[in-house]
Amino acid sequence: MDKRFEGQIAIVTGGASGIGLGIAERIAREGGQVVLFDLAESKLQEVSKQLRDDGLLVERTPVDVTDEQALETAMGDVVRQYGQLDIVVNCAGIIGPSATKIADYPLAAFEKVLKVNLVGTFLVTQCAIRHMLPRNYGRILLLASMAGKDGNPGMAGYTASKAGVFGLVKGIGKEYAQTGITVNGLAPAVIATPMNQATAPDQLTYMTSLIPMRRLGTVEEVASLACWIVSKEATFNTGFVFDLSGGRATY
Numbered sequence: 001m002d003k004r005f006e007g008q009i010a011i012v013t014g015g016a017s018g019i020g021l022g023i024a025e026r027i028a029r030e031g032g033q034v035v036l037f038d039l040a041e042s043k044l045q046e047v048s049k050q051l052r053d054d055g056l057l058v059e060r061t062p063v064d065v066t067d068e069q070a071l072e073t074a075m076g077d078v079v080r081q082y083g084q085l086d087i088v089v090n091c092a093g094i095i096g097p098s099a100t101k102i103a104d105y106p107l108a109a110f111e112k113v114l115k116v117n118l119v120g121t122f123l124v125t126q127c128a129i130r131h132m133l134p135r136n137y138g139r140i141l142l143l144a145s146m147a148g149k150d151g152n153p154g155m156a157g158y159t160a161s162k163a164g165v166f167g168l169v170k171g172i173g174k175e176y177a178q179t180g181i182t183v184n185g186l187a188p189a190v191i192a193t194p195m196n197q198a199t200a201p202d203q204l205t206y207m208t209s210l211i212p213m214r215r216l217g218t219v220e221e222v223a224s225l226a227c228w229i230v231s232k233e234a235t236f237n238t239g240f241v242f243d244l245s246g247g248r249a250t251y
């Protein structure tokens, strides 16, 4: 495998599971030093040990992306320890209620999904930009979703939060377009990860039926595109949300 990320430092939020873990592993296999940020402490410990036992440069920090103070401390520690921050991938996210129409969707659940998926992503990106500006280099990737582009019925909180992530990418990308920092997004259709275990089976069947390839995407497929977006090769894309949808997205 190429060593595209040798000498680079990456933080991956939501790195203990699913897409975040897959992207983190691929960056590390390509020579990067990765620090996993996640809430799930025991999972974090387990996966980082597995990757380290495999000879990869992977560390971990338990952190809640909605806790501004904890996040600032954790990211500051990474920069102090390694002297730089090249890549930040925002994968921390929750799905919230599914197969639930707005008439039955609890406000508290809506607020929680927005807090993790949108406010958390805002905080991580804000903190990352502040650390990247002095070196005038950085690659920031935000995980959106086809739900935010097309709208998935039965998931008002998730859909609204991911539409918000589209807005963040487009706005922030333009803010820093004349620096060496790019901010892009990725909008997958359904990917086979533990997140889908919390999705109602009817909802999952509906979302898969919208994919012309008629299958779920894989974490490896997401990691492959994500790693190009956060590599030094990707120099002329910012403020853009890439699709990864088995043919679902056509615009």
Ligand SMILES: NC(=O)c1ccc[n+]([C@@H]2O[C@H](COP(=O)([O-])OP(=O)(O)OC[C@H]3O[C@@H](n4cnc5c(N)ncnc54)[C@H](O)[C@@H]3O)[C@@H](O)[C@H]2O)c1
Binding pocket: 013, 014, 015, 016, 017, 018, 019, 020, 037, 038, 039, 040, 063, 064, 065, 066, 090, 091, 092, 093, 094, 116, 120, 143, 144, 145, 146, 187, 188, 189, 190, 191, 192, 193, 194, 195, 196
């Ligand atoms: N799986 C899919 O079908 C799919 C499709 C489109 C977009 N996405 C997005 O990709 C990202 C990753 O999804 P996944 O399928 O890998 O999910 P996952 O559930 O496997 O992993 C999400 C991780 O985020 C962590 N997390 C949740 N809240 C957190 C918080 N407040 N602070 C820190 N960590 C927190 C969880 O502990 C978990 O390890 C999410 O943003 C999700 O919305 C997923």
